[in-house]
Amino acid sequence: MTLKQAAKKAGVAPSTVRHFIRAKVIAGNQIELPSGRKMRSVDEQSFAEIAILAKGCVTLDQAAKQLVLPKSRVRELIADGVLKPLVSRMHGNATAWLIPKQQVQALFFTGTEVMHSPPTINVRYILKYWHLREGEFIALVRALLGNQLKPVGKLNESVPLGNIQLDEQQTWQWLAEMRYADGASVSVDQAAKRLGLKQQVVYDLVRLRLLTTIQDHLPGRRVTQVSLDDFQATYVSLAEYAKSEKRAPRCLLQALQVKPVSGPMIDGSRQYFFRRSDLYGELSGNGASLIAPSSPNEME
Known part of the structure; x- marks a missing residue:
């Protein structure tokens, strides 16, 4: 079936189907008509796969809202490979980004209960007021993923990256150590x-x-x-x-x-x-x- 037919049956935009093909997420065919026009098509069974893929993804705007982060920070996560979209501007100048929901959910964190209640600070505040240098936001995220930094909060509460609370003194010490190790004065x-x-x-x-x-x-x-x-x-x-x-x-x-x-x-x-x-x-x-x-x- 044609791309338009597959898109309509899957309930997505034709451009999404084209981006899936360019990103080699699904297989596509191309034939040349007698008039010289080229037409792309997909296997008629592919519409179900297209629907599942599209349903399992979010756009850049949606990812930013879910993570409570500026879109520029989500782009940093994509550029560094923390998030790996199925469709992005790297795939044929796609106008939309499609990021697997599972990868976004991996940036939700549960808290670590502590005996005392230290002064805490959330990631959004750090991004706004701590004047992080190039690469330090990604280093912060990887420190969280690697348990070098642990969110403070309830064990059964899953919190998006932008809203997680961190021990302020511990986080500042981590940042100072990282900068020092990189040769900063x-x-x-x-x-x-x-x-x-x-x-x-x-x-x-x-x-x-x-x-x-x-x-x-x-x-x-x-x-x-x-x-x-x-x-x-x-x-x-x-x-x-x-x-x-x-x-x-x-x-x-x-x-x-x-x-x-x-x-x-x-x-x-x-x-x-x-x-x-x-x-x-x-x-x-x-x-x-x-x-x-x-x-x-x-x-x-």
Whole structure:
């Protein structure tokens, strides 16, 4: 039967049948008439398959409404392969999108009940106010699909992606870690958390140029991963070393022969810091081992 006949019998638009054929979802035939015109047709049994396919799909607008997301975000999900439409603009410049309902439903999430009630935030708010960078929305979705982030809510309630509630602090920490892993700089306050030090101590380190900072497009002085790694490889605090030796910091300070590079009695800063290279000779001489620098993750 012709495409128009199949479309009418299946209860869909003829363009939908054409898009199914172009996307190779159903088989189509093409014959050339004596007049030179070309006519497409489908097997007369295909109308049932066409009807089932069309009934099992939603348009881009419908998917956006169901997921409570802007259409631009649904397009991102399609471009990244999270959603795989049967018909899209990639199939012969289709005017309509047909996305399987099952794939849309996979982006509905049930909540995870928690003992306490942390401050929560929904995905729509994050998209509107957190100024996500390119690719971060997709990373957020994949973190949800991979259970790296878990929605907060009732176990028996299925919530669309745009409306799910997330632990605000946990989500912000996840985003900061992801950006840091991609080479983004962090604020001095965030650097303090990674080093396991108080903020004022780290500001002292910056002032004394023991911890190198940069000025990028973000406000304030920023600290890179390379800078943190260099600092931890070069310096060790008296408190950290004393803890590893299971000794009181004050007694250890008096016993050490090497001089700290920074500290209360040297430059007015809040903590004593030593060069690891200065300590190495003394520690080697008395049989002790120099503690290895802690990674930011270990410190956290």
